[in-house]
Amino acid sequence: MGCTNCSYDSNGTPKGCGDKGHCSSGSCNKRNTYDWINTLELDDPMEFNMVEVSFKKGSRKEFFIKKDHLQCDTGDMVLVESSSGYDVGRVSLSGDLVRLQMKKKRVGEDRVTLSIIRRANERDLEKLEEARSLEKQAMVQARAISRSLGLDMKVGDVEFQGDKRKATFYYTADGRVDFRELVRSYAKEFKVKIEMRQIGARQESARIGGIGACGRELCCSTWLSDFKSVSTTAARYQNISINQTKLSGQCGRLKCCLNYELDSYVDALEDFPRKADHIKTKKGRASLIKTNIFKGLLFYSYDDPMLRGPMVALSKQRVKDIQAMNKSGEYPEDLLDVEAMLKQEQEKSAKVEFADVTGDIELPETKRRRKGNNKNKRKGKPDSRKPQGDRPKSKAKGTASTSKGAKPKPTSPKRDNGSEGAKSEAGKKKSPQRNNRNKKRKSNNTNNDKGGSPKPDAKS
Numbered sequence: 001m002g003c004t005n006c007s008y009d010s011n012g013t014p015k016g017c018g019d020k021g022h023c024s025s026g027s028c029n030k031r032n033t034y035d036w037i038n039t040l041e042l043d044d045p046m047e048f049n050m051v052e053v054s055f056k057k058g059s060r061k062e063f064f065i066k067k068d069h070l071q072c073d074t075g076d077m078v079l080v081e082s083s084s085g086y087d088v089g090r091v092s093l094s095g096d097l098v099r100l101q102m103k104k105k106r107v108g109e110d111r112v113t114l115s116i117i118r119r120a121n122e123r124d125l126e127k128l129e130e131a132r133s134l135e136k137q138a139m140v141q142a143r144a145i146s147r148s149l150g151l152d153m154k155v156g157d158v159e160f161q162g163d164k165r166k167a168t169f170y171y172t173a174d175g176r177v178d179f180r181e182l183v184r185s186y187a188k189e190f191k192v193k194i195e196m197r198q199i200g201a202r203q204e205s206a207r208i209g210g211i212g213a214c215g216r217e218l219c220c221s222t223w224l225s226d227f228k229s230v231s232t233t234a235a236r237y238q239n240i241s242i243n244q245t246k247l248s249g250q251c252g253r254l255k256c257c258l259n260y261e262l263d264s265y266v267d268a269l270e271d272f273p274r275k276a277d278h279i280k281t282k283k284g285r286a287s288l289i290k291t292n293i294f295k296g297l298l299f300y301s302y303d304d305p306m307l308r309g310p311m312v313a314l315s316k317q318r319v320k321d322i323q324a325m326n327k328s329g330e331y332p333e334d335l336l337d338v339e340a341m342l343k344q345e346q347e348k349s350a351k352v353e354f355a356d357v358t359g360d361i362e363l364p365e366t367k368r369r370r371k372g373n374n375k376n377k378r379k380g381k382p383d384s385r386k387p388q389g390d391r392p393k394s395k396a397k398g399t400a401s402t403s404k405g406a407k408p409k410p411t412s413p414k415r416d417n418g419s420e421g422a423k424s425e426a427g428k429k430k431s432p433q434r435n436n437r438n439k440k441r442k443s444n445n446t447n448n449d450k451g452g453s454p455k456p457d458a459k460s
Helices: 096-104 122-133 135-148 180-190 201-208 232-237 262-271 316-327 338-351 373-379 417-427 432-450
Strands: 050-055 060-065 077-081 086-094 116-119 154-160 166-172 193-198 278-280 285-292 297-302 312-315
Touching: 050 096, 060 077, 077 122, 086 096, 086 122, 122 135, 135 154, 135 166, 135 180, 154 201, 166 180, 166 201, 180 193, 232 262, 278 316, 312 316
Parallel strands: 166 193
Antiparallel strands: 050 060, 050 086, 077 086, 077 116, 154 166, 278 285, 285 297, 297 312
């Protein structure tokens, strides 16, 4: 299984997604299909009586007739008829989608002759697992036998039938191979019925699978069912360098993805000027260096080595105008049309207008708190933000304002807590002589309150 999130249980059903072999990633089976009608669980009274069965995880798909008494849905393992014995496969499509698939692959209903026998049981699945386990060793032995016989061929894959009575060997070769002696050696070695089937290099890659240069699984092994011819013309249309190693896939042929975007490139190239490899100006002849198809630009450079410099990008219309001038015998001054460029710039500048949004957008006012305001208030310092004339004059409790020349009245020893703190901090900055004077004055004031006469100050 290609999906790393899934694993098989004993019944052969993937455990990871539980979608009966039809993983949502599309990598459990090769060339997987999604039966969206079956997921709706609708009863169809006019159900189509044919189903599509895939073998070896989608490596091979065939159509079989579904009888009326059989009950098998998409994802069920069934036993089907074969040319010799029976085979075991998984129903990949049922209902009306089978009719569309047959129309796509151009398979008529009259060409389908084999039918489904019954649903597979545990013994049938065990036998199928035994047959699948023999395939790898059989391919190694088949390659050794073909090499010993000197045949120019390569055995790419081996597929055993569900009943182990038949083995199909898929090989690739450049020409016809006489494998009559090889078939006898294979029958003697493997003791089963041998069928040799020649396939191309692309079919071999589809059966084996792998990872492409893009990092994804090969298109031929996941969803691509029909192979179209690819030529180097598709690479030239897309301006891809003709490098055989880069353009080849794992099968050795040109990559199928070169055709995916070819129609878009062909439609874009219809408006490009024809025979525009060289154009002439008064400065000299210019040659086409490269082309940007989807942007509509052509890059030119002068042939004169004295004028050779950076490439000039011209539009498709500009190249057509220069070609028309050259055809009439006229030559432009330069590759670029300077007047047209100035006109375009003026038009662009005229179109640019600025809207006046004054008064339409108002930003909210933000109040910023300055650091240190609370600290100044605690210390009793005036706020520096207020002007000096607006500051109110603070009066301490118990004191009165005195006029000039009047003696100060004695105050009570009681002080306000706030004023004491302010004076104490202010007194720290005074000189020690002034502190002594304040102490003496306080002592005199206390004596006057008690009735004693004040003592004269010797220094006053």
